[in-house]
Amino acid sequence: MFRNADQQSRQDSKSIFTRRESGVRSYARTFPAIFTRAVGTEIWDGDGRRYLDFLAGAGSLNYGHNDPPLKEALLSYVEGDGIAHSLDLHTSAKQRFLETFDSTILRPEGLDYVVQFTGPTGTNAIEAALKLVRKFTGRTNVIGFTNGFHGVTMGALSLTTNPHFRNASGLPAQGATSLPYDGYFGPGVDTMDYIERLVGSPCSGIDKPAAFFVETIQGEGGLTAAGIGWLQRLAAFCRSQEILLVVDDIQAGCGRSGRFFSFTEAGITPDIVTLSKSLSGLGLPLAVVLMKRECDIWKPGEHNGTFRGNNHAFVTATAALNQYWSDGRFASEIMEKASHLDERLHEIAGKYPQAMPQVRGRGMMKGLLFAEPDEAAAVCALAYREGLIIERSGPRDEVVKFLMPLNTPPEQLDEGLDIIGWAVDTVIGSPGGRTTARRARKSPVRPRPTPLHVAHTSRATRH
Ligand SMILES: Cc1ncc(COP(=O)(O)O)c(C=O)c1O
Structure with missing residues (x-):
């Protein structure tokens, strides 16, 4: 297979991480793309693929990337x-x-x-x-x-x-x-x-x-x-x-x-x-x-x-x-967005009362708790393949954690939540959903032009 020089150099530089960076690296194992630029809630990798960033530096990017x-x-x-x-x-x-x-x-x-x-x-x-x-x-x-x-x-x-x-x-x-x-x-x-x-x-x-x-x-x-x-x-x-x-x-x-x-x-x-x-x-x-x-x-x-x-x-x-923070407008915007987020998460969780996804948290710091950590992992893995970066937390990594920038535009908030809704449907709602959850980390559910490696690390290797 022939690669152009750019692709080749990206491939080479990818391996430098495994060759030279300590095994302590963690998020990079879950999201192995090489990211090059970011604006607001959007982040792009070297292949020009766009992702929504709901991880946002684990809470360090409340105003998004490169806020003007x-x-x-x-x-x-x-x-x-x-x-x-x-x-x-x-x-x-x-x-x-x-x-x-x-x-x-x-x-x-x-x-x-x-x-x-x-x-x-x-x-x-x-x-x-x-x-x-x-x-x-x-x-x-x-x-x-x-x-x-x-x-x-x-x-x-x-x-x-x-x-x-x-x-x-x-x-x-x-x-x-x-x-x-x-x-x-x-x-x-x-x-x-x-x-x-x-x-x-x-x-x-x-x-x-x-x-x-x-x-x-x-x-x-x-x-x-x-x-x-x-x-x-x-x-x-x-x-x-x-x-x-x-x-x-x-x-x-x-x-x-x-x-x-x-x-x-x-x-x-x-x-x-x-x-x-x-x-x-x-x-x-x-x-x-x-x-x-x-x-x-x-x-x-x-x-x-x-x-x-x-x-x-x-x-x-x-x-x-x-x-x-010079007036109360941003705080009101956050509260409006938080109530929308809450509503959408309850909708997503409410579809599967037997499977017990539950909404947790306060404000724009919310989580979706799953009965099985595998399910949360599969949801995040599927979301990543669809272009959404989102992580898990909790003692067993059983909670999908929503930390999107507070100024995420409403349409991007909904775009990310649509992906989560679809991933939850795929993992929990489909017949044999638990099996899907176990397999999701290895086999793509939706074929994509550039298949991505989606091995999800456990909490034990993150942060
Ligand atoms: C509540 C809380 N305290 C302290 C820390 C540690 O911060 P840092 O990772 O910058 O050392 C974190 C990091 O996630 C945190 O969430």
């Missing part, structure tokens, strides 16, 4: 020789970011948080928050929740429950206690009853914690959303016991729930908040710890890092705040 106002702000900053790296020196880019964050988010929300710039990823923010709560309270133990995910560095791992990540560290993940998240025992059991009794009584065997670390919606844990009443009860309990409340808003924040912060709807004020992922808006690394003023007991440089404060990310984050 953010991209233009960055291009003009770089063109003007704006400072790229500055450790934690004052720069005009950081100044503008802090001023804009103050005026568009903190003041309107009535929050008087101090901002700590940590190393640029989510797990860096969690490490800093862990140190801070221990330093502040003088206690060691921290509480996390079942199916929680907070990153994979050593401290964060103590709060991340999935054994796949914990076991990779070679050391026991210590210093945290895991307690049941809302709904862990199913409806009818309020886990706050259990938590209050255990943590509030002296001889339960649980050391009084420095803090609770909670995700209001568990992204990696399977799109379970904590109830508003449960969050309020947790916050009140923390206050009554002088235990700090840390909301990890790394995935659920920056608009995903419908408000900038995912805890706003519950009317609670955490002592500490971690943010990263979509904070920069353009997918550039940036992470912060927000803390109540009295919690800011750091000594200068006590927690540091070379990449604290990424000026390019400050520029795009500022542009994102100005573009999307």
Whole structure:
């Protein structure tokens, strides 16, 4: 078979990943195309094939790829020789970011948080928050929740429950206690009853914690959303016991729930908040710890890092705040879109009450829970073949996870949901659907001009 030079070089460069890149790579195994450009919710591979991106950087692209106002702000900053790296020196880019964050988010929300710039990823923010709560309270133990995910560095791992990540560290993940998240025992059991009794009584065997670390919606844990009443009860309990409340808003924040912060709807004020992922808006690394003023007991440089404060990310984050959060319009758009998403997912799930697909989550952070992980895998594999990139989460990878950019145009949202509806019909609705689910990863259901390799990796090899 003859190939032109372009095709040949693409083929060669494909193999460089298997030859030279570590086996730790994960998403690339599920979506093996070589992607070249992206705009909004659309992404193209080197063969010119278009996909819809409902994975969106696992929540890092809430405003889509290369959103024009953010991209233009960055291009003009770089063109003007704006400072790229500055450790934690004052720069005009950081100044503008802090001023804009103050005026568009903190003041309107009535929050008087101090901002700590940590190393640029989510797990860096969690490490800093862990140190801070221990330093502040003088206690060691921290509480996390079942199916929680907070990153994979050593401290964060103590709060991340999935054994796949914990076991990779070679050391026991210590210093945290895991307690049941809302709904862990199913409806009818309020886990706050259990938590209050255990943590509030002296001889339960649980050391009084420095803090609770909670995700209001568990992204990696399977799109379970904590109830508003449960969050309020947790916050009140923390206050009554002088235990700090840390909301990890790394995935659920920056608009995903419908408000900038995912805890706003519950009317609670955490002592500490971690943010990263979509904070920069353009997918550039940036992470912060927000803390109540009295919690800011750091000594200068006590927690540091070379990449604290990424000026390019400050520029795009500022542009994102100005573009999307200077009034309430974007939040209303998100809520409208979220209710459409909810309706469509219920329609899809409602067709198969016996097979038990269920809709989970809150706002634009939704999941479709399947009885069998194989079914969720087959749905995602079929969707990929139809040009939709969408992943799974949950303890058994049994939840199809919808994290499309928040500004996805309605027709692209429906296009993606149509593909999911078709894939669910194919996997569950067809006679022998379970068999189809098992086979879908190997054999194409619909012939395509360019057959794609669709081997789906398990959760065990992702993230
Ligand atoms: C809630 C939450 N916290 C922390 C992290 C870790 O962030 P990173 O992967 O940037 O270290 C993640 C990543 O998915 C997350 O979802």
